[in-house]
Amino acid sequence: MTRWSIGDLAKASGLTVRTLHHYDEIGLVVASERTTSGHRRYTPDDVRRLYQVRSLRQLGLSLDEVRSALSRSDSLRPIFQAQLAALTAQAQQVEALRSRLTALLDGHTTESLLSTLEMMSVHESYFTADQLTDLRSRAAALGPEAVEALKASWLELVKQLRQHMADGTPATDPRVVELSRQWDALGARFTGGDAAIQAAAQRSWDENKASISAQIGWPADDGLVDYVTQARAAQ
Amino acid sequence: MTRWSIGDLAKASGLTVRTLHHYDEIGLVVASERTTSGHRRYTPDDVRRLYQVRSLRQLGLSLDEVRSALSRSDSLRPIFQAQLAALTAQAQQVEALRSRLTALLDGHTTESLLSTLEMMSVHESYFTADQLTDLRSRAAALGPEAVEALKASWLELVKQLRQHMADGTPATDPRVVELSRQWDALGARFTGGDAAIQAAAQRSWDENKASISAQIGWPADDGLVDYVTQARAAQ
DNA sequence: GTAGGACCTCCCGTGGCGTGAGGTTCAAGC
DNA sequence: GCTTGAACCTCACGCCACGGGAGGTCCTAC
Structure with a gap:
């Protein structure tokens, strides 16, 4: 069994069938083969690519960023650095919001x-x-x-x-x-x-x-x- | 001049005209009056409501949350607490991602x-x-x-x-x-x-x-x- | 009176899928 | 071999918070 059906792959990867459809639609992870009736068959290479996509997504990259990250492996490092900078900025914003909220909750009555x-x-x-x-x-x-x-x-x-x-x-x-x-x-x-x-x-x-x-x-x-x-x- | 045109209000609040249109469409901040030709006229009360909406949005609430927050003032505190919890969770996730990324960037060659x-x-x-x-x-x-x-x-x-x-x-x-x-x-x-x-x-x-x-x-x-x-x- | 800016409504697009609808195909049990 | 129910297929609309443009009307200043 070297080919995966879309449902089995969804279960194995923890993604949904719809997500795999979506990745196929936009050409991000395409099932290299199809049965005569049109059912997707994922090859081991497809599966590998899917796991790479999933791991990059888990780092918070957009699908477009994932795509370009996978297109040339030398683009990984700059993309990661950009993502790290974005995350750092986001962390600061979240922290600012958190401190504002805590200050509000601590210091004020409901009416004020x-x-x-x-x-x-x-x-x-x-x-x-x-x-x-x-x-x-x-x-x-x-x-x-x-x-x-x-x-x-x-x-x-x-x-x-x-x-x-x-x-x-x-x-x-x-x-x-x-x-x-x-x-x-x-x-x-x-x-x-x-x-x-x-x-x-x-x-x-x-x-x-x-x-x-x-x-x-x-x-x-x-x-x-x-x-x-x-x-x-x-x- | 106790009525505001949509353009002036947009400039004063720092939001866009389109955003005010959107708030009007969904009934969040409705211009209480219209000119005979249909142009929106915002009353001072509308403006007040808009500023309340804007401040709640700046705390990261969704428009729906803003709406229910403004519907009854006693719902503010629980909503804020929920938002604080969500932000805390988000901060932890962002931190986890950041540390993973830094570890990756520090410890690995591009190929690996x-x-x-x-x-x-x-x-x-x-x-x-x-x-x-x-x-x-x-x-x-x-x-x-x-x-x-x-x-x-x-x-x-x-x-x-x-x-x-x-x-x-x-x-x-x-x-x-x-x-x-x-x-x-x-x-x-x-x-x-x-x-x-x-x-x-x-x-x-x-x-x-x-x-x-x-x-x-x-x-x-x-x-x-x-x-x-x-x-x-x-x- | 005319120019040009401000305003109106309608509508499509974004990202990353969720969630059906309506139809075909597969696999297991009889 | 046949039936059934699960799995699969392709549309296609919905979400959220608007952005942006088309095509038309209105207001205001000169």
Whole structure:
């Protein structure tokens, strides 16, 4: 029995009949012989080739890569090296995702998960990767409680400012100017005083008012930012 | 401007117009409004949803997973945990592939790459993962030179046995019996004397004679194994 | 009023097969 | 020799997350 039927070969190799059909279709592993009625007969050479294909596939190569790897044996080493580089990159990406997920799961309540994600997502459109790394490391350096404290101060600040707005206090009022100074100081704690990051935040703000408003809990287009801008001018 | 055109939203979010079309088609992020002529108008709520989708996608979730994640916020945590588990598994697989590739690239000449792979592949059909780990750690413990020395002894043994076969020496001849004892001893060095591994090897042998023959460099069906089996019976 | 960019829908293509449908052939038991 | 059920054959559509193009309409700025 030196010829294999497709079913026996499928069992022996652990692949499916459909997969062998597919390899035959695309000419990757073709049954060298056929019975008169058209049934595939795999020769030992075909079987050898199939096992080579299977092992290369198990290393994560695409069928096209497998094909060219088998076409000339001297192309194996560069292909392997490329594959190793690709796998290394993939490993890094997977690790990055994993750490983000673990951080999210560890540090947040269920309700805050989505809004946190949304903020991250929005921000990533406007900050460069380096800037984000910066922001994150700063947040990490401060520690989670400090970050929470900052957020609380922020909300308190916003509350007072809106109260002044509602009261009709002019933006040039010393109390408002003082609040705007605190606003900027708080912002600097987040941005590290980096002008580029502040500019990116400003740009993000200008272009995303509407969509950001909901997630931070107060209407974004009620003129608060403009009010602070005016007050800042009077500093 | 509280409504976004699809092009502007694409630019702002970093996605393509086609992607937004796709999300609209499958009902994941639908533009709540249309102009009279049919152009999509995204409301702030739509934009918010899009950013949520984008952030969940960046964590590696499928569109279906994103959909169910957004349907009920309490499903976020389990979904994240599942995703984390999947990513962990993926990271392990990628690492396993990477180490296999590095080992291959470090330890083998170009010509031996393919046949090594093929043998690995064939063996993996017949050994369990644990048994393979066993085999590999034993090979690692012996060190590469020792493994090469074993292979050389093996080839020498085979050479002598085939000579005896060609000469017509009966399998019960003491010299042949001694050689069969060495054969088993060598095998034990590989298998660690594990009966299950030896049985798996035997099964692999029985079912793969033809395909194995080429890679180990001598015809597999010339009766050598049967000859040794007879000799072993006379031990 | 006209150019050209933005938008619309429809539809085929990707990779690596899974999963039938509908028909032929093989192998084992009577 | 005959029957049956398993194995095999060839289409051919489906998946996932869109990419890309055709062919047509609409909007906006000059």
